[in-house]
Amino acid sequence: MQMFDKALSRLKNIGQTLHKAPAGGQEAAVAAHAAAQLQGAVLAQTQTPDAPALRQTADAIWACLGGPGNVRAFEAVAGTRLRVELADATQFKPQQAKLAGVLAVAQVATQVMHLIVGPQAPLIAADWRARWRVP
Known part of the structure; x- marks a missing residue:
């Protein structure tokens, strides 16, 4: 229900x-x-993804963003992307992001990027929302 x-x-x-x-x-x-x-x-x-695998992917992607203090905002967009706003975009680790499962990165503004992760984007964002507070 x-x-x-x-x-x-x-x-x-x-x-x-x-x-x-x-x-x-x-x-x-x-x-x-x-x-x-x-x-x-x-x-x-x-979707009913493997919860431990989803958590592992969510954690790995979060780690490449430069730490919890560096993430100003995030949301799932277009069903396949994570839009993230960072305090300091130079702390983003693109190689680590690829290893974490990010397919591509689109820089849309100085401190804003879209991480293309596929259809699990809404699930990753929901996982982050449940575990981390962002200002």
């Missing part, structure tokens, strides 16, 4: 996002973003 409630809540949020879509051709972009959010929510609710 809890899975159903979470999925329903996510659908309501997506509906509100689409309702607020700006005019001028941006509706498609908003719809694509909402669809990606829904895909991530569905994956997070339906």
Whole structure:
């Protein structure tokens, strides 16, 4: 029942996002973003990964970010990425990230990057949220 409630809540949020879509051709972009959010929510609710393996991957990726004090914010985006904001991006360890299972890294701003990790991104973000507080 809890899975159903979470999925329903996510659908309501997506509906509100689409309702607020700006005019001028941006509706498609908003719809694509909402669809990606829904895909991530569905994956997070339906996949049953090996919990110890997921925890190991989450820990290994977290370690490459420069320590808990270096992580300002994080979230799963587009169903396959972890968006992370770091206090000091020079502390990020790209080689260690690849060894941890990060497929690619996209630097989107000076201190913000997307770690492409595949469909387990929402699960990793949920694991981090459950264990670490970020300012």
